[in-house]
Amino acid sequence: MAKVLMKGNEAIGAAAIKAGCKYFFGYPITPQNEIPEYMSKELPKVNGCFVQAESEVAAINMVYGAAGSGARVMTSSSSPGMALKQEGITYIAGAELPCVIVNVMRGGPGLGGIQPAQSDYFQSVKGGGNGDYYMPVYAPASIQETVDLIQEGFDVADQYRTPVMVIADGMIGQMMEPVEFNERTNRELEEKTWATVGTKEERKPNIINSLFLQPEELEDHCHKLEAKYETMRQNECRWEEYNMENAEIVAVAYGTTSRIVKNAIEALKKEGINMGIVRPITVWPFPYHVLANLPESVKHVLTVEMSMGQMVEDVKLGVNGQKPVHFYGRTGGMIPDPEGVIAKVKEILGGDK
Template identity: 70%
Template sequence: MAKVLMKGNEAIGAAAIKAGCNYFFGYPITPQSELPEYMARELPKVGGVFLQSESEVSAINMVYGAAGAGARVMTGSSSPGIALKQEGISYIAGAELPCVIVNIVRGGPGLGGIQPAQSDYYQATRGGGNGDYRHVVYAPASLQEMVDYVIESFDVADQYRIPVMIIGDGMIGQMMEPVEFNDPKPRNLAAKDWATVGTKNEREHNVINSLFIDPQELEDHVIRLEKKHEEIKKNEVRVEEVNVEDADVVVVAYGTTSRIVKNAMAKCEEEGIKVGLIRPITLWPFPDGSFDKITDKTKGVLTVEMSTGQMIDDVKIALNGRKPVHFYGRTGGMVPTPDAIADEIRKIAGGEK
């Protein structure tokens, strides 16, 4: 298939339609507004429905309804908009409904600014809603990866009956790159015999619900959800590893920050410093196993983020104290430079603490 030059937000919409998404409920917010604009124009052409809701809260509850009826459904927003959706995301996770949620991250907290950031890591991986729940989180580093994982995310959501979040900073939403639309790897997806599509007097009613009055019944439900989460951890970790086992310094970065890191790595390698990279593609489940490959040769691990340091917590957990963990970040919409990251790598390689 020939590649097409597309803007990030529009490529997300095109990938969703390719994956069979036929409903989109959302509300415009910079820097993801081109996504609902694209879906408003293109979804009706394939028999789908776009609806601009009156708020982010209503949008996520519309997603709940469409997912409960077995539809492939998506919503998108940016940081404060996703914050408003958190209650609904918890309800969707509790009711075991598949859907895809896109967050094109801007600086915060609060309304913040409209420039790119990665300061929603906690929000994405810890969840702002109530209760013991998880959702799969993909963090693509390019538009091609974004397209691939948007398409795959609908199958993952259906397979595990779980919400899937695609998280990208504002650069991903606004940049243009050539992309092609490939089919995902085949998965054995069960029929949605749980969906509320009407009984036709042929079966008992299906009930979509996250309310369990009896505490034992709720505990059993939550334990079953946790078993599903453990299955996802075994099967769905995605990560890029570069020279991890032979590195003086290992850098951990995700999304577009990892692309800047690769430029810094090249500068340091020209100077004889061996630099490795662990790039989580799934922020949850986090690629803990990749950190087991770090050897005694490595002097330290550097986490680079467009935040004041959120992923660093997961890096420390994965390392379990085996190596010192350093941090470099910019926030508020500021973007790290290759030279600044290279300076941090040199300091660690030289033994600075």
């Protein structure tokens, strides 16, 4: 299929429809507004349904209902809106329902600003809602990868009966890049016999629930969820390694920040400095094992983020004290540039000599 030039937010909507999404419930907030706008126009063309809810809280609970019927459903928002969705997300996780949730991140805390940021890392991967739960969280670095991961996310959600989140900073939502929507190999998925679609008096009613009044039952449920999360850790962790051979320093960065780091890597090569990058594609599950087994040539690890360093603790957990871990970042809507990364690398290596 030929490539099409698309804005990121519109490509997200197109990818969801391509993946079989029939229902979208959302509420406008910058910088993701083009997603609901696109879905409002395009879903009716595939006999789908778009609803602009009265709030983010209402939207996520509509997602809960549609997911309970077994439909493919998506919602999207941006940082403060995602905060309002957290109770609904933990209900969906507890009830084991599949859906895709997109966060086009902006600066914070509070209302913050409308410029790009990556400061929702904690909210996304550490569980913004209550209870013992996780969910797969994808962090694409381009619009093409966003399109691919949205489609993959629907399959993963159905396979594990779990909410799946895709986090993209505002740049991915607002910029334009060529994308293609190729046919892909779908996962073999079981029939949704758990869905609440009516019994036709042929079986007992299905019950979807996250409430367990007996502590023994709730503990068993949490153990069941944890076993599922462990399977995801083993099978669904994704990452990219670039320019790692003979690297003396390795950057860890995700999303569009990783593209900035790659530009710095190419510039540093010309000065005889070899830097590699480990790019988490899933920030949950996080590729701890990759950082635990870095090449012997690596003397330093540098975390680069559009935040005050929220991913640093996961990088340190992976490195486990084997190498010093440093941080360089911009926040509040400010974007790191290759020159800033290069200056930080030279500062680190200069201190090492």
